[in-house]
Amino acid sequence: MRVDNVEEIAGVIKVLRKRRGLTQKKLSKLLGISNTYLCDIERSRTKPSIKILMKIVSVLDANLHITHSSIDEV
Incomplete structure (x- = not known):
């Protein structure tokens, strides 16, 4: 899934x-x-x-393509 x-x-x-x-x-607890x-x-x-987004992707077992402009860098 592409997210822009x-x-x-x-x-x-x-x-x-x-x-x-x-x-x-529950999700926030899993993510810390x-x-x-x-x-x-x-x-x-x-x-x-990016760090939090990668945690979310991992915990939700997701496969996302996200453009650089969509998120803040750590």
Whole structure:
């Protein structure tokens, strides 16, 4: 799946999280981030760092192609 902007990243994360049967609270715990930060990512209020995005991809067992302009570098 190709993701080109923050809104798409947010939507994909939310859909995959729900498909995996995870709540925001559970996923944020697995990622080692606050529930508020994950909520902000899912609502496109903030861009995840590459490090966090890679953790999300790993935990959700996702395969995403994301353009450089979609995310902030660590």
